[in-house]
Amino acid sequence: MTTATANEQRTRLLRDGYCHFPQILDADLLERTREVSDRMLDALPPKHLDEQKSTGSMISVYQDPHFADLVATLCAREALATLGFDNPKFASGFVISKPGGSPPLFWHQDWWGWDEECSYTWDQPMQAFLMWYLVDTTIDNGCLRVLRGTHRKRHSMHDAVPDAHTAELRAVVDPDHPAYQAQPEEVDVPVKAGDLVVGDSRLLHSAHANKTDQRRTVITLWYYPAWDELSEPIRARMAKAGQSYGWSPEVVQRLGSLLPTYDGDAEDATWNRIPGPRFT
Numbered sequence: 665m666t667t668a669t670a671n672e673q674r675t676r677l678l679r680d681g682y683c684h685f686p687q688i689l690d691a692d693l694l695e696r697t698r699e700v701s702d703r704m705l706d707a708l709p710p711k712h713l714d715e716q717k718s719t720g721s722m723i724s725v726y727q728d729p730h731f732a733d734l735v736a737t738l739c740a741r742e743a744l745a746t747l748g749f750d751n752p753k754f755a756s757g758f759v760i761s762k763p764g765g766s767p768p769l770f771w772h773q774d775w776w777g778w779d780e781e782c783s784y785t786w787d788q789p790m791q792a793f794l795m796w797y798l799v800d801t802t803i804d805n806g807c808l809r810v811l812r813g814t815h816r817k818r819h820s821m822h823d824a825v826p827d828a829h830t831a832e833l834r835a836v837v838d839p840d841h842p843a844y845q846a847q848p849e850e851v852d853v854p855v856k857a858g859d860l861v862v863g864d865s866r867l868l869h870s871a872h873a874n875k876t877d878q879r880r881t882v883i884t885l886w887y888y889p890a891w892d893e894l895s896e897p898i899r900a901r902m903a904k905a906g907q908s909y910g911w912s913p914e915v916v917q918r919l920g921s922l923l924p925t926y927d928g929d930a931e932d933a934t935w936n937r938i939p940g941p942r943f944t
């Protein structure tokens with residue numbers, strides 16, 4: 665990738681809250697990821713999907729060692745390096761699969777540290793998602809949609825749905841709830857399998873309904889791209905979370921330098937998913 669293209673990608677991430685790297689995942693790794701994910705999804709109890717009608721499946725990547733390879737794959741690290749992040753750390757990840765005939769995902773943002781100053785001042789993400797879709801996505805099968813720039817700027821959805829991660833919204837108790845509604849300024853992000861979408865955890869995003877009869881799976885992996893610049897309270901909390909990865913120690917070793925560590929004595933940052941009034 666040329667320096668100019670790398671700069672453009674970083675500009676997009678900082679300005680729009682996301683960017684897109686076409687066709688970077690190795691075909692074998694993609695195929696193995698599909699096989700492992702499909703196996704897990706086929707084994708899911710129906711109750712799981714009833715409770716998660718909007719998101720689709722929510723399975724931790726710790727349930728299979730294969731995902732450690734995806735987390736640590738060189739192309740993910742190279743994409744982050746292209747964006748200016750040379751020492752990222754891994755946080756967590758999920759297999760999110762919208763079954764055929766499932767409703768839209770609710771609008772939400774995923775940042776948990778809204779009591780921290782950086783949430784209001786940083787252009788670059790404190791926490792970033794790396795989304796690997798395992799099939800080509802379109803408006804028909806539930807592609808991602810985003811509200812550009814909302815990682816830095818308040819939108820009416822922040823007030824309409826201050827906390828989107830509720831059991832009612834996941835189960836789609838009220839399909840007319842504002843959290844599912846199309847927004848005039850929404851931008852669709854259709855991708856090909858093997859593309860990577862990187863985004864700021866503060867960005868408001870959701871996904872279209874899956875109107876096809878095929879499942880649409882994404883592996884969402886969370887990283888701390890600018891780990892060394894994060895406040896000590898954030899690093900303190902996240903390094904502890906990193907000690908409880910659900911993989912065996914041998915599998916965790918595969919993450920190498922992506923493992924978060926912190927040896928200071930700061931108190932953990934508090935968990936607060938709701939942006940404060942100063943977020944304008």
Ligand SMILES: O=C(O)CCC(=O)C(=O)O
Nearest residue numbers: 760807808870871882884
């Ligand atoms: O299902 C999708 O396309 C998006 C998943 C998502 O919003 C997330 O992982 O935070």
